[in-house]
Amino acid sequence: MIIPENFIVLMNLPVGVFAVDEMLIIKFWNRQLELWTGLSRQDAVGRSITGILPHLDDEVFVERLNDSIFRNIPQVFTSRLGISIISEELSSFRPMEQRTSIVPYQSGGEDERYALIVVEDISDLKKEVEAYRKMKDRAIMALNEQLAAEKEVFEANEEANLYLDVMSHDLNNYNNVILGYASLLENSDEETTQKYAKGIVLAAERSFQIIQSVSAVRNLKTKESVPAVISLDNAVMEGIGHYSHVDISYTETGAKVRADNLLQDVFANIFGNSIRTGGMDVRIAVSVEDKGDKYIIHVDDDGPGLPSEEKKSLIFCFSEDEGAEYKLKSTGLSLYIVCKLLKRYGTSPVMGKSSLKGKNKGLRLSFSLEKA
Amino acid sequence: MSVEITEEDIDAFRELINIGIGRSAGMLNKITRSHVTLSIPDVRVLPVDRFDEIFSCDYDDDFATVSLDYSGSFSGRTAIVFPQDSAAKLAMAVTGEVEGSPELDGLKVEVLKEVGNILVSGVMGSISNVLKSTLSYSIPVYYESEPKILIRDCQNFKEEYVIIGRADFSIKDLEISGNIVMILGVGSLEHLLSCVRQA
Structure with missing residues (x-):
């Protein structure tokens, strides 16, 4: 061989x-x-x-x-x-x-x-291909389940948005009716009736404003903030415009800041919080401090301030710490919205001593905005 | 250097490829025990830089390709290139497996490699008969990629021209379409033309 x-x-x-x-x-x-x-x-x-x-x-x-x-x-x-x-x-x-x-x-x-x-x-190779195929099938199944779950969430979200739209629309209709009757009552000769009418107007305006802000927060989830040059004066005056019967003072400064068209909601909600705690007779003052590349905006009131439980929640609410969830229940909707909106501009509010003197110690909320 | 190619030359190339794949069809008939017809209705000869024109159309998927390199008096690469749907149909027709079966996944590559090898061998056998010389070949390889990889990966020779023949198959009532691609090294087209014209 x-x-x-x-x-x-x-x-x-x-x-x-x-x-x-x-x-x-x-x-x-x-x-x-x-x-x-x-x-x-x-x-x-x-x-x-x-x-x-x-x-x-x-x-x-x-x-x-x-x-x-x-x-x-x-x-x-x-x-x-x-x-x-x-x-x-x-x-x-x-x-x-x-x-x-x-x-x-x-x-x-x-x-x-x-x-x-x-x-x-290549018998083993064939088994490997079969094992790979089974693995691929499992991965596809898991992916399909995930897609189905995402679709369900999306549909539930769409449904919730629809309810919110319908509810907001209906509530605003009732608010308009309330405002109409309240306006008639304001023309009354009786001082007490006029006072009550103002209270009703204020409550309806606040209700309008809350509905508008909830819609704004909902939009935050779907729309990216695109910073633009915003007139601070316009934003403050728009915020003031929501409350026709409240004493809110502001001296225009001509300042321009980097924000977006939701800035007016920040003011409307801070004012709303003052009214919630201080009632319709609360006084509010907005002032602006020039700090080089930014403005510090102070909103002072002469109300009773926040209860200690709310203050504590507010500190967490303002915290940058990821683990600190907003305490919506404890702080109320207004300040929750304020926190959410300001976070978009890379800032957060801090509490301080109010400049307004009265029978109450008052509350100051300050935040900074970048100059444009 | 440009080479003048006449209609007669194209006809001769088509005839050569048809003879080669005719023999391959005979083998596939026996392997699959069913009637297989193969035809090359269209042949084109292009400079390599115009290769993309042929494959830049409607296909998003990678192509299933079996290729074989050769060298000697004539050098280059010959490949059979199938769009994925045709490759899957061909594998199903040859194996009798149905679409989506676990067996088909495991078989597809091996089957396409063998069928591709039979087709490319047929074509190269026919060509080497005309050249009257024996070439050295690499082992056939299977891959799934864009057709331009066929050109980009040529390292053993400098490519110059490409002969592309559309191959239409009919197996078990399935119509399958692929392309026979011959990438020719420098001087190989002239050598092939001279042998074809003398034959």
Whole structure:
């Protein structure tokens, strides 16, 4: 038995390798094939390929084998399309999923032509593909569940927005009716009736303002703040315009700040908070301090200030700490909205001593805004 | 350097490719035990820099490609390129598996590699008969990518021209379309033309 010397290196490869010459006589048979087929090298070498592997006496296989030997064109086979080099009967282990490559090989010039036949067991590879597929299917299922959940949330949100729109619209209709009747009462000759009428007007205006601010906060979730040049005077005056019967003083400064068109809601809500705590007779003063590249805006009132529980909540509310949730219940809607809006401008309100003197100590809320 | 190619040359190329894939169709008939027809209705020869014109159309997906490099008196790369839907149909037709079956995923690459190898071997066998010389070939490789990768990855030769033949298959009532792409190294088109004109 003469094994061409160059093939010896292929002896211990972990794939099956054998070589045939132009007459399709086996010239080399490696150890892996011995293991797989139970046929020793001595049994195989020197015999015709179809002699020991009769199932390979197949027109297509022989044609492709010859293409490799005589035309030098390598060939690849998969056992799934019919050609299994190691047939099921021959395999000493188990049915094998096989990939076969036929590579032309020449030795000693043109005279010695061989085809090297390399057989790989890809059964494990197939299992890996199946495992990958299962994993992919699970991932797709999880993704679909997530998309369905997101859709549900989106629809619930849309529904909530619809309710909010309808509710706001209906409440504003009733507020208009209240304001209409209250205006009639304001023309009364009786001082007490006029006073009560003012109270009703104020409550309705506050109700209008809350509805408007809730809509504004809802929009915050969907719209990015695009900083623009905003007239501070206009924003303060718009805020004052929401409360026709409250004593709010402000001296125009001509200041321009970087904010957006929701800045007026900041003022409207701070004023609303003063009215909530101080009643309709509360006095409010807005002042502006020039601090170089920014303005500090102070809103002072002469109300009773905030109860200690609210103050504590407000400190958390103003905190930059991610873990400090706004205490909506404790601070009331107005200050919650103020916090949310100012956060968009990169600032937050701080409490201080009011400049307005009266029977109460009052409350000062200050915040800074960048100059434009 | 530009090469003048006549209608007769194009006809001769189409004939050569048809002979090659005709032989491949015969093999596929036997493997699949069903009637397979293959035809090359259209062949174009283009400078490599116009390759994108052919594939820049409607396809978003990567293409399934089997390619084989060769060298000798004639050098280049021959590939069979399938759009993904055609590749999937071909794999289904050959294996008898249905779309979405777990088996098909595992089989697709191996099957396309073998079918691609048979087709490319057929074409190259036909070409080497005309060239009357034996070439050295690489092992066929399968990949899924944009067709321009076929050109970009040529490192063993300097590409110059490309011959593209649209290949229409019919297997088990399925109509499948692909492209035979031959990327030719410098001087290879002239060599092929000279052999074809003498034949």
